[in-house]
Amino acid sequence: DLGDDGIMSALTFNRRLSNKTPDFNAIDDMLGRIEDHLQGSVEAVIGLNEYDNNAPSSQRNDGTWVNVWRDYQGDLYDEVNSSSSSWVRNLDVVAGPVTFPIRIDDLGNVTDRVDVGSAHYYTESRPENNSRLNEIVNNRSIAFGSKPGYLTEGGYNYASLTSGGISDTAGGKYVPRYLLSNYLAGVERTYPFEFWSRRNDGLAD
Numbered sequence: 001d002l003g004d005d006g007i008m009s010a011l012t013f014n015r016r017l018s019n020k021t022p023d024f025n026a027i028d029d030m031l032g033r034i035e036d037h038l039q040g041s042v043e044a045v046i047g048l049n050e051y052d053n054n055a056p057s058s059q060r061n062d063g064t065w066v067n068v069w070r071d072y073q074g075d076l077y078d079e080v081n082s083s084s085s086s087w088v089r090n091l092d093v094v095a096g097p098v099t100f101p102i103r104i105d106d107l108g109n110v111t112d113r114v115d116v117g118s119a120h121y122y123t124e125s126r127p128e129n130n131s132r133l134n135e136i137v138n139n140r141s142i143a144f145g146s147k148p149g150y151l152t153e154g155g156y157n158y159a160s161l162t163s164g165g166i167s168d169t170a171g172g173k174y175v176p177r178y179l180l181s182n183y184l185a186g187v188e189r190t191y192p193f194e195f196w197s198r199r200n201d202g203l204a205d
Helices: 024-038 057-062 065-081 101-107 131-144 168-184
Strands: 009-012 042-046 092-094 117-122 149-155 189-192
Touching: 009 024, 009 149, 024 042, 024 065, 057 065, 065 092, 065 101, 101 117, 101 131, 117 131, 131 149, 149 168, 168 189
Parallel strands: 009 042, 042 092, 117 149, 149 189
Antiparallel strands: none
């Protein structure tokens, strides 16, 4: 158990949701499964992953994905904090990250339904590309106020057989800088995410 070694996880709800409205009724069941099987290994739960990009096209076109995101995030927050289990109540509820930093402010003020704000930030293989990081830092107070912030996905593209992919050697040089620059910008925690080339087809996995 990684938890025994102090390595804790944050679990994303509906990670593979694509072009579907999330099942609100499944939140309680998922929290129960986490408590039954992963207690001691999980410290946080994360709302809908990149729902601004994964919602049904009708919601993306008319902007109602925001309402679904807010309602789901609120239900997740309420379910955690009203649980009969003290262990579940102690989980941090992290905002479901949006795909593009500019959409953080579309969420409005959601400080009543998150413990931690979130975003995704990739450098797009340009070592000194901090423009998106600056955009995240500048926008996050609109939605998350003074709550702490995590980058729940980010880093460099290691799929070296694709356009823009970098080598492990380059990653060894620049990833530590990436992590430090995030921290110095006020990001409390970063979860590096790795793309890699499994097949020689020009695509990343």
